[in-house]
Amino acid sequence: MLKKPDEPRVITVANQKGGVGKTTTSVNMAASLARQGMRVLVIDLDPQGNASTALGAEHTSGTVSSYEVLIGHAEPADAMQVNPDNPDLYCIPATIDLAGAEIELVSMVRREYRLHDAIRRGFLQEHGFDYVFVDCPPSLGLLTINAMNAVDEVLIPIQCEYYALEGVGQLLGNIGMIREHLNHNLHISGVLLTMYDARTKLASEVASEVRSQFGEVVLKNVIPRSVKVSEAPGYGQTVIEYDPSSRGALAYFDAARELAERGDYQPHPTTGPIGVSPEVYADLDGAERNEE
Numbered sequence: 001m002l003k004k005p006d007e008p009r010v011i012t013v014a015n016q017k018g019g020v021g022k023t024t025t026s027v028n029m030a031a032s033l034a035r036q037g038m039r040v041l042v043i044d045l046d047p048q049g050n051a052s053t054a055l056g057a058e059h060t061s062g063t064v065s066s067y068e069v070l071i072g073h074a075e076p077a078d079a080m081q082v083n084p085d086n087p088d089l090y091c092i093p094a095t096i097d098l099a100g101a102e103i104e105l106v107s108m109v110r111r112e113y114r115l116h117d118a119i120r121r122g123f124l125q126e127h128g129f130d131y132v133f134v135d136c137p138p139s140l141g142l143l144t145i146n147a148m149n150a151v152d153e154v155l156i157p158i159q160c161e162y163y164a165l166e167g168v169g170q171l172l173g174n175i176g177m178i179r180e181h182l183n184h185n186l187h188i189s190g191v192l193l194t195m196y197d198a199r200t201k202l203a204s205e206v207a208s209e210v211r212s213q214f215g216e217v218v219l220k221n222v223i224p225r226s227v228k229v230s231e232a233p234g235y236g237q238t239v240i241e242y243d244p245s246s247r248g249a250l251a252y253f254d255a256a257r258e259l260a261e262r263g264d265y266q267p268h269p270t271t272g273p274i275g276v277s278p279e280v281y282a283d284l285d286g287a288e289r290n291e292e
């Protein structure tokens, strides 16, 4: 069994590039942690509603959802649904109504903090959540900004494919900007390599490039490309429920355990918003002293 974190860990899963595994990572990390005794919530902030589908949550238009929470028409507790397969796993679904929110929010007070205000005023503690994952749409608009302002930690999935790092510079710039102006605690606490195909040289090249650019914050566990992972949502399930002994399920299980056991990686003044392990942090501090 995993040790529960002292405070709920709230993690936004973001990458403005489409189809890199944000949703798959959100729901499977969540399900893995719920399987290991944690109480976990997934907030679907993508009007596509893919995370809601994978978690078996009702999300037809009009269902009380993340949209109502953002515009202040519902409390998060009224929007959350328990997962049919796991009583410790919850989802605040997204419906197509959320597609209009990006525009509706513009004229609202504290438009960048609507999600923060909804969940950070006692709700998480009241319901005993240990982990929250916020699944973002593939853009850097107001929905993603709301996600970034409601958390301390960002988890970036990177697909082991051509152009994997395309746009990542922009993402880092945005995280840096939000950290500077809107949410001083925001930082990257994990990077996860997804859809890794061990048979190709490309995958290992991408992996080493990402590791050299990001360093320690990249999780040691990588997620292999696996058909079971892509089949599971078709059954309204995570791969953790759909086929727990499949390679994809085991990889997510291990990655989730790694993320939990190593805890939050905090950034050092020299690393920008990129978190580093406590050991690396100490080394960097040492290096600074040597330079003096």
Ligand SMILES: Nc1ncnc2c1ncn2[C@@H]1O[C@H](COP(=O)(O)OP(=O)(O)OP(=O)(O)O)[C@@H](O)[C@H]1O
Pocket (backbone or CB within 6 Å): 017, 018, 019, 020, 021, 022, 023, 024, 025, 046, 050, 136, 137, 138, 194, 195, 196, 223, 224, 225, 226, 227, 229, 230, 231, 248
């Ligand atoms: N490890 C994997 N093995 C095989 N297929 C995968 C794997 N991870 C994700 N996929 C598939 O790749 C596609 C994209 O994944 P996913 O929906 O998680 O990406 P996303 O970043 O959330 O996309 P979007 O930007 O549209 O929200 C999906 O069809 C998913 O089932």
Ligand SMILES: [Mg+2]
Pocket (backbone or CB within 6 Å): 022, 023, 024, 046, 050, 135, 136, 137
């Ligand atoms: Mg998605």
